[in-house]
Amino acid sequence: MELSKLIELGVAAATKENIPAEYSLSDVNETLREELKAFNNYSYYRANKLALFQLIEEIANIVVPKKVIAQFGSFAEVQTVNVGEKIVFKQRTGVSRGKRFVTVASEYGTYRTFNVDARDITMSPRVYAGAAILEIGDFLTGRVDMSELMDIIIEGLSDSIYNEVQGALKAAINAEDRPAANKATVAGFDAAELDKLIATVEAYGDSVTIYCTKAFASTLVNVPGWAGDANPMTALADYNDVREMGYIGRYKGTNVVLLSQSFVDENNDAKLVDDQYAYIIPAGKEKPVKIGIEGGTLIDEQRLQDGSIEVSAQHMFDVAVVANNYWAIYRNTELDSNYSI
DSSP, X not given: OOHHHHHHHHHHXXXXXXXXXXXXXXXXXXXXXXXXXXXXXXXXXXXXXXXXXXXXXHHHHHHHHHHHHHHHTTTEEEEEEOTTOOEEEEOOOSTTOOOEEEEEOSTTOOEEEEEOOSSEEEEOOEEEEEEEEEOHHHHHHTOOOHHHHHHXXXXXXXXXXXXXXHHHHHHGGGOTTOOGGXXXXXXXXXXXXXXXXXXXXXXXXXXXXXXXXXXXXXTOOOOOSSSOOSSOOOOHHHHHHHHHHSSOSXXXXXXXXXXXXXXXXXXXXXXXXXXXEEEEEETTSOXXXXXXXXXXXXXXXXXXXXXXXXXXXXXXXXXXXXXXXXXXXXXXXXXXXXXXX
């Protein structure tokens, strides 16, 4: 099969979108797996590995931004440029435009706030790399599955961006210019504190959305704000939401949107997204998260001393978060904080 067709199938399989007319989704996955089986033979892999690397690179270049937008697109602006091009985000002008940003200030992941006086935000992407180890015996016995290798690499590249976005968002709670009215740290669910944050953010948009994980959303309870029965009956719609989804879809008129949660590895002891944090963001304002991706994914390999092969992937990106007065952060310290960064 031609490389262009394999790329089309790979993107369709990863995103479950734009499925070719002649395939079903299951057909796409099975066809891609069958086409990649040839690389399970070490001799074939050795002779054609550059084509495999190009395939993974081309698919990652399309899929990774799509996955990032799917997770954060409602409140994040994503920009991709070619290698060597500047990543510049245009700030909205006006009285309340942001002048401070929280981003990575060093290679060691220390976040700080710095001033941005110009109308443009220029980013400086850094290299993020990961690797997968292929044992030579896996080739000889047929245990290796190249489609799984490709999935691992693409998922790892996406997760590296998720981690940086989460780190910058969490650091924004302590940003120098974040008003006290735009943050709350509480042991548990406190309706009064959350209501204050929503009221503050509502002043900046026609509608407000709470972005959080399902673990956080499941703590939300709609309770009337007046004295009355100590055990008021919850609306039937809320019961249905909890029964069907595990959380209420609307909290006092505010939509609740889930951030996808997963584990860092198969040990299931470190989550990708911190359950403690929820972000309250108005519609119609500048998206507070800026994600800049420079160039494409690069795949390479090297032989290790034990004879195994290390297939490495890297890409360059940077993340910044507007630390301003039009969105808010609520932290529930009673929730599990066992996350990956």
